[in-house]
Amino acid sequence: MTRPTSRRTVLTAAIAAAVGATAASTSPAAAAVTTGVAAPPRLVDNRFWSSAKDWRSGTAAGTTTVAGRRPGLVIGTPSGRTDYTDPHTGTTSTWESATWTSPVHRSTVPATEVIASWNAHTPPGTWLAVELHGTYSDGTTTPWYVMGRWAAGDADIKRTSVDDQSDGRSSIWTDTFSMNSSAGALRLASYRLRLTLHRKPGTDLTPTVWRLGAMASDIPDRFTVPASQPRVARELAVPRYSQNTHIGQYPEYDNGGEAWCSPTSSQMIIEYWGRRPTAEDLAWVDPAFEDPQVCHAARFTFDYQYSGCGNWPFNAAYAATYEDMSAVVTRLHSLADLETLIRAGIPAITSQSFLKEELTGAGYGTAGHLMTVIGFTPDGDVIANDPAxxxxxxxxxxxxxxEWENIWLRTKRYNASGKVVSGTGGVCYLYWPAHPTPAQRRALAAVGVH
Incomplete structure (x- = not known):
């Protein structure tokens, strides 16, 4: 399970306090098909840059595009030099850098929240930073916010979110841009992303970035959602790993397996797609530990500022370090969206919080937990690989x-003390092959991911 309290808990409460409306239980596209009526406004907007055309559409300062079946962005001729003091080691190092800035994206959803994702390879001696700059619905702008400083490894820098970023109207909470509740009806109307690639001076090393983008959303204030009707009965053969068998192992990574729901879920889906770390990758793990790949996932998703393995984009970025894998963080509208993915063979990792009595059979309650949805029974119940x-x-x-659709899709709930606290509003991670089948591509497009 994720850490019992976090900046993200405050984040979702702030979002819930800022909005108030009623949401449909199915995605707008599904509602239009099944009812024949006009679809309600979407609550989620995804924009990802990943093609050669996408990379050419941005503004490059020292970066260049590598063509091929999977076009990527790399350092061409460095355009700058940066002295970076790692806040987690105190070490200052000099890095050559190059940047790419996306075009301005006007979201179809004036947003209370934005979460960035990226897919990249960062060989030793390189790392990257992702920033966001937005324009509010009143025409004013945000500062450049750091959404993450990331490397696949942990020898050059310690991958990290950056706390205490705010302009009084919006803030960064770990990995998420959020409008402050005091901002009222103000929304983020548009944004652009800036990617900075770093390498050791005098080398020809470079990160390669295959995908960069963000999910913007405006999820309404809701304690419950309307019931949906089952449409799909299918179960995917996803490997099963328990986080609890790792309790006490490597406590430097968020107290060991007790808090490893996110990397454990990530590892399950990575292996579902036929990828896994090599024996060389796992050489650092105590050979007495079973399922060493779970320990590996925890180490390489760990956010040194958050002090946990539950940073959503860092989990997606970890998944995409495996050969020809794509990954994003997004929100889905409904179980109908999940069914669309399952039908096409794509499992999903969902984030939810609940009291023990709110989820029959779980045997526990949690302020935040990640599970892997692997299918639906003929009656429409959710089949999940629960790492707890x-x-x-x-x-x-x-x-x-x-029970599932409520605990996953709501944005507000009551805790054991009767206090109103937050829910995640349909957050999920999606991992899939970089070259999906036509059916998988259509399923992803149906839930807004391209």
Missing amino acids: SPDNEAVRRVYKRR
């Missing part, structure tokens, strides 16, 4: 559909 299980065999669970 005593062992790998117990990971597969079946949870009641009605």
Whole structure:
């Protein structure tokens, strides 16, 4: 499970306080098809840059595009030099750098929240930073916010979010841009992203970035959502790993397996797609530990500022370090969206919070937890690989559909003390092959991911 309290908990509460409306239980596209009526406004906007045309559309300062089946952005001729003091080691190092800035993207959803994602390879001696600059609905602008400083490894810099960024109307909470509740009806109307690639001076090393983008959303204030009707019965053969078998292992990474729900879920889906770390990758793990790849995932998703493995974009970026994998953080509108993905063979990692009595069969309550949705029963109940299980065999669970959609899609809930606290509003991670099948491509497009 994720850490019991975090900046993200405050984030979702702030979003919920800033908005108030009623949402449909199915995606707008699905509603239009099944009811024959006009679709309601979408709540989520995704924009990702990944093609050669996309990379050419931005403003480059020292970066260049590498063509091929999977076009990427790399350092061509460095345009700057940066002295970076790592806040987690105190070490100052000099780096050559090059930047790429996206065109301004006007979101179809004036947003209360934006979460960036990226897919990249950063060989030793390189790293990258992602920043966001936005324009509010009143025409004023944000500062350049750091959305993450990231490397696949941890020898050059410690991958990190950056706390205490705010202009009084919006703030960065770990990995997420959020409008402050005091901003009222103000929204983020548009944004652009800036990518800075770093390398050791005098070398020809370079990161390669294959995908960069963000999910913008305006999820309404809701304690519950309307019930949906089952449409798909299918179960995917996703490997099962328990986080709890790792309790006490490598406590420097968020207290060990007790808090490893996110990397454990990530590892399950990575292996579903046939990827896994090599024996050389795992050489650092104590050979007495079972499922060393879970320890590996925890180490290489760890956010040194957040002090945890639950940074959403860092998990997606970790998944995309495996050969020909794509990954994003987004929000889905409904279980209908999840069913669309499952039908096409794409599992999803969902974030939810609940009291013990709100999810029959879980046996626990949590302020935040990641699970892997692997299918639906003929009755429409959710089949999930729940890493908060005593062992790998117990990971597969079946949870009641009605309970699941509420704990996942709501933005407000009551905790055990009766206090109103936050919910995640449909957050999920999606991982898939960089070259999906036509059916997979259509499923991803149907939920707004291109």
